[in-house]
Amino acid sequence: MSEYKAFRVELSDKIAHVTINRPDKANSMNADFWTEIIDIFRWADETDEVRVVVLSGAGKHFSAGIDLMLLAQAGSRLGKDVGRNARALRKVILDMQASFNAVDRCSKPVLAAIQGYCLGGGIDLIAACDMRYSTVDAQFSIKEVDMGMAADVGTLQRLPRIIGDGMMRELAYTGRMVDGEEARQIGLVNRTYADQSALLDGVFELARQIASKSPIAVRGSKEMIRYARDHRVEDGLEYIATWNAAMLQSVDLQAAIAAHMGKTQPEFAD
Template identity: 85%
Template sequence: MTDYKAFRIELADKIAHVQINRPEKINAMNADFWTEIIDVFRWVDETDEVRVVVLSGAGKHFSSGIDLMLLAQAGSQLGKDTGRNAEALRRTILKLQASFNAVDNCRKPVLAAIQGYCLGGAIDLISACDMRYSTVDAQFSIKEIDMGMAADVGTLQRLPRIIGDGMMRELAYTGRTVDGGEALRIGLVNRTYADQSELLDGVFGIAREIAAKSPIAIRGTKEMIRYMRDHRVDDGLNYIATWNAAMLQSADLRVAMAAHMSKQKPEFAD
């Protein structure tokens, strides 16, 4: 497994623990972060032993968002020509978007475990995850508005499907901070925990449940959920019919049914 500068990766019990590992910088997203996360999730996608991902941040905070030094560096490279500046900035933004698209497009479920700060770009990141869990005292904020810009790497596109359009607009326009309790009420997180230790215990417990299921069934379920974001119901029904015409021939179906009838725990191949 590759050694990363911005991440620490562990694989155990079919669960990949992907941890942002810059605690001394509040896990700010520097240049290494944006390039390495694509490689990390390519590895997750291609490694059959990995069935589910837990994404967390080392130290007291999940992440303070994009490293301001990175923004300053991008600004310093601008010249006098507006058109060329715009083209360069657009390429940069699309590259950053690709980093979180890698999380969203991952075939395996991704569970975010959030404590402390989850600000700006970190909201973009967790919006690309399948589920989110936090400590009660976690602090969420779409901070870009306070920096004089619109969030541009996924929050405004993905978050309305998670917390609803009206609430997303309120948070995006005001930049106000939401704690774990309110995050639970508005549906930003599925569950809250008293502290970081309980958070990780709880999230890894859910991850183990998912990892014990048929990886073929999990793959199909995630694919159908993602497909329905951009398609009509009849399109989705047609797609699942075609998909399951192949997938129902998997040995996993027979293994699951036999285990259910014998009241034993099924064991699925990677």
């Protein structure tokens, strides 16, 4: 496992704990963040021992979003030609989208544990995760509107499928702050916890439950859910039929049935 500048990564009991590690900067997303996250989630995807990923932020905040110095640097490199500027900016945006696409496309479930600020790019990031959990006093905001721009790294595309179109529009147009309890009520987070310690305990307990299941079954479930999100029902049914024609031949199915009949806890290979 590589050493990272913007993250801390640990692997224990089949769970990869990925921590945004810039607490002195409220875990804002600098240049290292955007490149390292792709490498980290590629590693998580390709490492059989990893069955679940828990994503958190070090210190008081999950993430305050994109580092404003990074935005300023991008602006300083622009020239006088609008067409060339647009081409350069489009590439920057697509590269940033690729960073969170890596989270979305990871074949392992990704659970976000959120405390303090989750602003702007932080919302883009958690929208790419499978599930989200927070402290009751966490603060969420689609902050881009207050910066004079539209969110462009996934929030407006993924969030309507999580909290609904109308609520997403309200938050995107106003930029207003949502606390953890309201986030739970609108479905942005699945559950809230009293503090950061209880949050991590709760999320890791869920991660351990998932890690104990057949990795073949969990990966298949995630693949089908992602596919169904972007396709018709008929397409999804056709895909799961083809997928399970192979996966139902896995020894995991035999192990699960034997354990169920014997009233024991099954053990699954990576």
